[in-house]
Amino acid sequence: MTHAKTTGKAIAALEHAEERAPTGSYVLFNAVDPAVATRAASGSWHVAKRGESTTDRDVHARRALYIDVDAERASGTSATDDARRRAGHVECAPHPLMPGLRRVG
Numbered sequence: 001m002t003h004a005k006t007t008g009k010a011i012a013a014l015e016h017a018e019e020r021a022p023t024g025s026y027v028l029f030n031a032v033d034p035a036v037a038t039r040a041a042s043g044s045w046h047v048a049k050r051g052e053s054t055t056d057r058d059v060h061a062r063r064a065l066y067i068d069v070d071a072e073r074a075s076g077t078s079a080t081d082d083a084r085r086r087a088g089h090v091e092c093a094p095h096p097l098m099p100g101l102r103r104v105g
Contacts, residue, residue: 001048003037017045028054031061 004010010027017025036058040046071083079087 001040001053002045003040003042005042009043013043013045028059029064030059031063032058033060 002013004013004027014025014027032054036054039052071079071087073079073083
């Protein structure tokens with residue numbers, strides 16, 4: 001985990017993370033309790049063990065709805081280009097709950 005205070009620093013942190021070939025990288029844009037950033041120094045990566053990272057209780061306001069769409073595949077394997085294309089059609093399809101969501105900002 002890392003705490004980036006600007007978009008530029010978040011991008012730089014993710015580019016650095018990609019050098020390590022992670023299985024996934026996530027960025028939280030929701031407003032979190034400022035105390036969360038005091039858990040570790042800002043701008044560098046830290047090991048976040050289960051239960052030691054940001055939780056739903058730490059989120060003060062939701063700024064984005066995150067939808068993670070994955071192709072069905074065996075555990076520990078990567079999706080093929082064809083599987084990614086098929087998953088892309090799913091992520092672009094409207095969900096029945098979406099009309100009830102409101103845009104903020």
